[in-house]
Amino acid sequence: MKDLSSKAPTLKGKEALDLWRRGREAWNSWVDQHSGWNVDFSGIDFSFEEDDFGLKYFVGYQFGDGDKIFHRATFGGGTDFSRSNFGRGKLIFSEARFGGGVLFNKATFENEKVDFSKAKFGKGKVDFSGARFADGKVTFSESTFNGEVAFYGATFDKVELMFSHATFEQGNLNFSSTTFENAKLDFGGSTFDDGSLLFTEATTFGNGNTNFYGATFKNGDVNFDGAILGDGNINFRQAKIRELHFTPKAIGSSRIQAEQLSIKGRTIFVLPPSAAKLKSLNVHSASFEGPLTLRGDLSIIPDIRATRYSHQVDLSDLNVKLPRISPKLGWPPKLSRLAKDPKDAARLRRLKEIAETNKDHQAALRFSADENRAKRWIETSWFGSVLDMAFSAFSDYGQNILRPFVALIVLTAASMGLYRTLATETSADGWTGWAQGAVLSASNSLPFLPQSRDLREDALTALYGTDPGLCVDILMITQGVLSFVFLFLIGLGLRNRFRL
Structure with a gap:
């Protein structure tokens, strides 16, 4: 041994x-x-x-x-x-x-x-x-x-x-x-x-x-x-x-x-x-x-x-x-x-x-959101990554309802101020102009409401007469597109929140 x-x-x-x-x-x-x-x-x-x-x-x-x-x-x-x-x-x-x-x-x-x-x-x-x-x-x-x-x-x-x-x-x-x-x-x-x-x-x-x-x-x-x-x-x-x-x-x-x-x-x-x-x-x-x-x-x-x-x-x-x-x-x-x-x-x-x-x-929403963040700049293209950043910022990938709602309110308020500032009709001075700007902005943000079209035309006439001008047209198109995006994000958030 x-x-x-x-x-x-x-x-x-x-x-x-x-x-x-x-x-x-x-x-x-x-x-x-x-x-x-x-x-x-x-x-x-x-x-x-x-x-x-x-x-x-x-x-x-x-x-x-x-x-x-x-x-x-x-x-x-x-x-x-x-x-x-x-x-x-x-x-x-x-x-x-x-x-x-x-x-x-x-x-x-x-x-x-x-x-x-x-x-x-x-x-x-x-x-x-x-x-x-x-x-x-x-x-x-x-x-x-x-x-x-x-x-x-x-x-x-x-x-x-x-x-x-x-x-x-x-x-x-x-x-x-x-x-x-x-x-x-x-x-x-x-x-x-x-x-x-x-x-x-x-x-x-x-x-x-x-x-x-x-x-x-x-x-x-x-x-x-x-x-x-x-x-x-x-x-x-x-x-x-x-x-x-x-x-x-x-x-x-x-x-x-x-x-x-x-x-x-x-x-x-x-x-x-x-x-x-x-x-x-x-x-x-x-x-x-x-x-x-x-x-x-x-x-x-x-x-x-x-x-x-x-x-x-x-x-x-x-x-x-x-x-x-x-x-x-x-x-x-x-x-x-x-x-x-x-x-x-x-x-x-x-x-x-x-x-x-x-x-x-x-849980699936949480993991999906982080999956998108993980793919950003690596699997997703540069332009797609920029869109992904916006999706994350404005709605946390459909998990947040408050963010797009606040963004829509801010957009509507800012557009109202711009419409009032760009007004050409003297009848739009004072509170009347602010009221017509608010009506035009709200009707442009919520175009799906039945009254929106008539209210928008009346407000345009009151503020700009018969010719709103190119700047107003661009502003209205931009507001309409962004409003559609924020409304979609609000709907997506509601759908995810109350999904059965």
Whole structure:
């Protein structure tokens, strides 16, 4: 077997076992005098070394700063390492065998390496509640668990925690109220046969990344209810999950990557106000066999292109803000900002399509408006982009009724003043002229009314006699065209507001 310890003096084999049998006081006294020594229990069978309660008793043991080797050790029934301090150096439980409950609650791990790789835990709870891990790499890669695994209230400070390709046969993996300070988590390729992964009750994440790439939850869920997420990225690529509850209390400027994610049941993305800091939310090519809910106020466009779903997708409370940048100098000049990412138009088109499929007209209007903004100057011609700017300014793409209504009132009032100013008949002086200007302007703005034609002719005669002149004709045509546009926008807004 490869030597797993450093070159420091080593207490191992029968000598280490005999010292341990003498109890905690004798053990800790020896460690105080030999704190730099390695301790090697490799291959030791502790199955018959039980106290009166059937436990292998390591409660409160100190292990100094040398390496601690339990490689391929066998612990049989219950094992209790509660409140133990494993000091520094390496801690190796690789390929160890545990039976029954295993307790590491409130233990301290400041080791440069904590290795439980390929360890096998029997039926019973594995409890790391309240444990503290700092400044090292902690790996449970390829380990097997057959009961609940609890890290409730544990602390990981500058730690890389790895469960890659681990197997959880039954029971939950619980990180409730756990604190991750600049820690990285890796569940890539892990399998949960009959249990869930819980990050609930204000689990706090720092800036480290969390990886679920290719993880499989056959009959289990992933739950972030109430978690406080930092700036680290979260990767769900190609993961298979029964249900996903992504409902954190806070989130930083992270990226959520979930391409080809597959979820059998319900999926909930309810993002907090701080989600405005998100850099991306990508579920491209994901598959949702149950209802999907996506809520939040985002400053990015989530990518749900090529997704497959068989139940309703709720986007009614999803509000997005199109990221835009100032244009570069060129000809013809771009008269407004343009989309930062040219792909945002396609992303918004997919959001609009899903909203229309679910008869959510208001959400479809919001996404359609942003889609037009995203296409401006990129997919739309220069002249079309100018018209698009006007459409946006005067009606917010048919979502606003007040803007065209106010524009029509202003146009009518301005035209009234111009008609009065251009009057040539002396009978149009004073209030009479203003009244006739108002009648001419109103009748020209509302030509569809039955009285409009007669009122317009009478007002023209009163103001200009038999020949209004070219300027008045141009003014009337311009007012008529603009009035028609504003009336159309008012009608479009009413139609969109009261669409059934």
